Amino acid sequence: EVQLVESGGGLVQPGRSMKLSCAASGFTFNNYDMAWVCQAPKKGLEWVATISYDGSSTYYRDSVKGRFTISRDNAKSTLYLQMDSLRSEDTATYYCARHPLIRGTWYFDFWGPGTMVTVSS
């Protein structure tokens, strides 16, 4: 059974950092491109970042470029999101999501339950 379980969310002050993790199981993690998608309270979905299956390529939405870093450890089947210089507008539930196996198709075929990040003083 495919499982993605996020952790590391919580309350953080503006300007500080936070690192999210996503533990994957039930599939061959190092075959898949992975992503983070966020959803502000009562709002829609926003793609945040994607990393290729081998970690060689990364992609970010403009609003997080230079502040967030997506990475992965294939030996541990774990995806990460390092979030620096956090702002109140980063407050959201962050979902770990899997891209499909077919290269170059960028929808999300499986999602974790999410972890909430609240940026507030």
Next chain:
Amino acid sequence: DIQMTQSPASLSASLGETVTIECRASEDIYNGLAWYQQKPGKSPQLLIYNANSLHTGVPSRFSGSGSGTQYSLKINSLQSEDVASYFCQQYYDYPWTFGGGTKLELK
């Protein structure tokens, strides 16, 4: 960025009814479109990809259609478990973008 506009924003329908949700892209996305269902308090789940391909395990009462800039999700014979929010997403061009969502309730 490609803008995705969903309509309606909310919808009330009866059990057994057929429901259609629309998604319009700001430019041609060449069928690079997915639909997701998100039940209250849960994460999104993939329903449709490539505009009209049903994801594994999704009931056949769900279907997708469209081309160019206009796409739709149809739910035949609405069931109580279909109460949820529905989102479209384009993946034809980076950055990948979502529609604002449609909240479906029972009448």
